[in-house]
Amino acid sequence: MAVANLLLTVSVYIQIPLLPVWMINNAGFSSTVVAISLGIFGLGVFSLGCFCSYLVQKYRRNLVCIRAILVLIVSFGVLYYIQRGHVFQIEGYILVPAIRFIQGAAFGLAQMVLSSTLIIDTSESFQRTEANHSSAWFSRLALSIGPLLFMFLSPIFNSSTITLISAILCLLSVCLILSVKFPFRAPADVICKVSLDRFFLPQGKWLFINLTLVTIVVGLFLASEHTITFYVMLMAGFILAMLSQRFVFVNAELKSEVITGVLLMLASCLLIYTGDKNAIIFISPVLFGCGIGIIGARFLLFFLKLSRHCQRGTSQSTFFLAWEFGISLGLFLGYYFFYEDIYNIYLVAIMILCVALLMYMTFTHKWYIRNKNR
Known part of the structure; x- marks a missing residue:
């Protein structure tokens, strides 16, 4: 689960140096559009959090995480299509920030379910603090691993191919989550659709x-x-x-x-x-x-x-x-x-x-x- 967390976070952090390089040097966007595209991701991570508790009680919690990651994979696919030059710049001004918001929403939901539910549920009660601490360190290391991976790959591959690699890392994360068995847990009698629980x-x-x-x-x-x-x-x-x-x-x-x-x-x-x-x-x-x-x-x-x-x-x-x-x-x-x-x-x-x-x-x-x- 910690490695799945690492791969998921690396796939997102690869985009931190990749997007400015592609948007400014290749696509001709201004630094303002880059700022909006990178900043709006931080708003996206909040967007689905209030539904997190409802979703993990209404549906199987591992499937909620997997489906959120699949949305992230699809968003990388759309970004790959744009980076291949299939979208005019005027459309890109709207599409790229919109995709980044969706990526933030999907990543936020996946991480909240992964860290607040799945990793905790796979640990004994006396090991849960240690599990949270270790998992967070994997995410922290991704802050250097993700951009570093882009630096090594950029002389070999173009931006669109590296975005595809981000999607592959997400897919590997899904495979690791699927390899862990999570017992069925009955939902609460009353489930609030919107709450601060797990958010x-x-x-x-x-x-x-x-x-x-x-x-x-x-x-x-x-x-x-x-x-x-x-x-x-x-x-x-x-x-x-x-x-x-x-x-x-x-x-x-x-x-x-x-x-x-x-x-x-x-x-x-x-x-x-x-x-x-x-x-x-x-x-x-x-x-x-x-x-x-x-x-x-x-x-x-x-x-x-x-x-x-x-x-x-x-x-x-x-x-x-x-x-x-x-x-x-x-x-x-x-x-x-x-x-x-x-x-x-x-x-x-x-x-x-x-x-x-x-x-x-x-x-x-x-x-x-x-x-x-x-």
């Missing part, structure tokens, strides 16, 4: 806002960096984050992880102003990956421990929504306001990180300590 945790709203601020900066970085070295070093940073959780923060004060993570991201941004190319190319993305890895892992645990009984899946979905919405918003801001203006992107990133750190130290952490349930 959004209202008591986690401040964690949601604080995490979104951090992930906006991730989106800004992804809007400005398109090199193999950056994503390799970003992955190295993720690995360092995993090791630090195991050896550095085992007995550390609770708030130290988030503070350290934000400070690492700030240091990464500040290195751009040193003018040292080696530091910018090699050290900056490692610090950034390590910082966001530490923050992401800690905030997921915050969401899980904030949830009440039977709200584990809802807290997982809320974390996912904050992560994806922030990245999409950062990509939108990066391409809409700061296209090819790297110094201002980093300046804005520094200001947002300062706000996120100030919010966490003065309010969010104390609020979490007062309201956590575990």
Whole structure:
């Protein structure tokens, strides 16, 4: 299930560097259309969430996830058709953002069912926190693997073929989900068609806002960096984050992880102003990956421990929504306001990180300590 999650997420993250390259260099779209196409994905992930609980109780939960992924595959097929040059540019202005919204909706529903239901149901009760933590790390690694895969494939294949590869990865994810048996579970006597269950945790709203601020900066970085070295070093940073959780923060004060993570991201941004190319190319993305890895892992645990009984899946979905919405918003801001203006992107990133750190130290952490349930 974790590998299925990885393949699904990689297929979506391949599109982050692919779409701007194709839309600007090949199709002649403006950076504004690119910004809308990348940003609207973050709105799409919210669109079906309120129906998630109804769908997984009304129908078999694994089939809901599979059908959502199949919609994603079809959307990649339509995008492949457009990239082959079968649609005029004026139609593309409408079609590409519409397809991206549908992709966000399908991906959001698939991920919410996968993380909030399927992965939890396949784990013993005492292993569910560990299962959520491990699965989230697979998604986090996809943030570097997806764009890196595009970088390696782009000299060999054109954009349409790489989009087809995204669809194939989704298909492999479906095969893995089909290989797992899920016992039948009788639905509740009363099923609400629209609800926040498995969708959004209202008591986690401040964690949601604080995490979104951090992930906006991730989106800004992804809007400005398109090199193999950056994503390799970003992955190295993720690995360092995993090791630090195991050896550095085992007995550390609770708030130290988030503070350290934000400070690492700030240091990464500040290195751009040193003018040292080696530091910018090699050290900056490692610090950034390590910082966001530490923050992401800690905030997921915050969401899980904030949830009440039977709200584990809802807290997982809320974390996912904050992560994806922030990245999409950062990509939108990066391409809409700061296209090819790297110094201002980093300046804005520094200001947002300062706000996120100030919010966490003065309010969010104390609020979490007062309201956590575990």
